[in-house]
Amino acid sequence: MNPVEDHYDRNAEREWERLERHRTEYAVTCRILREHLPDPPGRILDVGGGPGRYAIHLTERGYRVVLLDLSRASLDLALEKATARGIYLPPPVQGDATALPAEYSEQFDAVLLMGPLYHLLTAEARLAAVREAHRVLRPGGYLFASFITRFAPLRDLAAHSPAWILQHPERYRQLLDEGVNPAYESSAFPDSYFVHPDDVAPLLAEGGFTPLAIHAVEGIVAGHEETVNALEGELWDAWVALNYRLSREPSLFGAADHLLFVGVRM
Numbered sequence: 024m025n026p027v028e029d030h031y032d033r034n035a036e037r038e039w040e041r042l043e044r045h046r047t048e049y050a051v052t053c054r055i056l057r058e059h060l061p062d063p064p065g066r067i068l069d070v071g072g073g074p075g076r077y078a079i080h081l082t083e084r085g086y087r088v089v090l091l092d093l094s095r096a097s098l099d100l101a102l103e104k105a106t107a108r109g110i111y112l113p114p115p116v117q118g119d120a121t122a123l124p125a126e127y128s129e130q131f132d133a134v135l136l137m138g139p140l141y142h143l144l145t146a147e148a149r150l151a152a153v154r155e156a157h158r159v160l161r162p163g164g165y166l167f168a169s170f171i172t173r174f175a176p177l178r179d180l181a182a183h184s185p186a187w188i189l190q191h192p193e194r195y196r197q198l199l200d201e202g203v204n205p206a207y208e209s210s211a212f213p214d215s216y217f218v219h220p221d222d223v224a225p226l227l228a229e230g231g232f233t234p235l236a237i238h239a240v241e242g243i244v245a246g247h248e249e250t251v252n253a254l255e256g257e258l259w260d261a262w263v264a265l266n267y268r269l270s271r272e273p274s275l276f277g278a279a280d281h282l283l284f285v286g287v288r289m
Contacts, residue, residue: 053080071135092115123159128158137283144203
């Protein structure tokens with residue numbers, strides 16, 4: 024079994040819960056989708072959408088969403104969560120972002136590629152996933168592509184495992200210089216790629232997309248979000264609005280944990 028598939032099979036429920044712990048990321052991303060997507064109904068392919076957080080949200084908004092992921096356990100959980108909400112989600116598809124079904128060519132108004140690029144270690148594989156998204160989009164269709172930033176794992180190490188950079192000097196060099204961290208026996212995360220912010224737009228341009236925006240989806244609260252994520256009501260709305268406003272600020276791109284590229288198929 025693919026190690027990425029195995030990881031998400033074992034952690035499907037945790038992945039569903041992740042966006043409850045990181046509410047700012049989810050709320051800002053939903054605002055970005057609302058800003059750029061055409062009005063429903065439209066056909067959306069959610070590639071690597073795991074247990075279906077965004078697929079369910081967009082279905083509730085009136086879009087027709089096809090969910091595709093490597094992890095069968097994640098897809099089964101998505102159906103369970105959708106059913107519990109009384110939502111019809113078409114049967115999800117188990118598949119690979121770098122080789123989407125042949126019959127999908129030019130079938131979708133938008134593609135979410137919000138997960139697969141975290142785990143593709145080579146430039147060739149990442150470009151293949153972007154080109155597959157391009158193939159399945161109709162002309163003028165929208166792509167939403169997520170990345171974990173180069174410096175996000177280093178902030179996590181500083182908080183939880185500072186000795187790692189001395190214990191694993193070669194892996195540290197590879198992470199810092201190339202953004203690559205192949206999984207090893209004690210890894211909590213499978214093969215992972217962390218993008219330098221300057222590399223986002225060139226990859227998507229090579230894949231055939233005109234950029235509309237890049238967003239730092241945590242705004243200014245990456246690594247400092249626990250108190251904000253516990254807010255409710257007017258104060259929560261105010262912080263979401265602030266982080267959404269600041270998400271386009273280029274000076275914050277390296278300080279965010281996730282970047283979201285929005286582009287249009289050329």
